[in-house]
Amino acid sequence: MTIQTQQIQYEDNGVILEGHAAWDDISNDPKPGVLVSHAWGGRTDFEDEKAQKLAEQGYVGFALDLYGQGIVGSDPTENAALMQPFLDDRKLLQKRMILAVDQLKKLEQTNQDQLAAIGFCFGGLAVLDLARIGAPISGAVSFHGLLGPPNNTCENKITAKILLQHGWLDPLATPEQVLEFAKEMSKMDADWQLNAYGGAMHAFTKPNANDPSNGMVYDKVAEKRSWESMSSFLDEIFS
Helix, strand or coil, rough: CCCEEEEEEECCCEEEEEEEEEEEEECHHHHHHEEEEECCCCCCCHCCCCCCHHHHHEEEECCCCCCCCCCCCCHHHHHHHHHHHHHCCCHHHHHHHHHHHHHHHHCCCCCEEEEEEEEECCHHHHHHHHHCCCCCCCCEEEEEECCCCCCCCCCCCCCEEEEEEECCCCCCCCHHHHHHHHHHHHHHHCEEEEEEEECCEEECCCCCCCEHHHHEEEEEEEEHHHHHHHHHHHHHHHC
């Protein structure tokens, strides 16, 4: 097994975006493609490593970029400022996500008929929006993602399967919000499932998360369980 990686630049109205693709070159056969959508701080080594881990499992991983080449936040204030325009304009978020899907499909290593998306925190919201707008993906996995719906998808039907990986003590997605999300998914006829990890907070997959006062704490057990659950989910949707 030899994991190959490539930095891929693409553009949205003059904004240069840069993603990170990874695949195993052991075979020339097209492989299912999986987007990795970043948290509020922008695309970092964390997302690139997830793309490479997916490549080790036989997929083409593509860590996308929503903000622009090299743009990352250095603290919560900067991160929030980077994310907020996309929360205010969900159509912009959805457009950038579709551009990432297009880049993944262009890779010769990708089977264009087998696509999925995973995302972390803000990225979890982004992949859920991909499903909400009917993008050509078979599944979406949100890890400790934000759940609030956009205002342009309420009449849609969701064809992608949905997996929510949720820390039950996440202050950014309360039990009440989870219930509203369940109602939304059911109304949209989605095939959805929820794994709730007791005791886990927001950012439970992020090894550097250590801010219990704001509900952001790494949880090794929840991280392992959620990745294994995601792996089974991908096996199912690509079988």
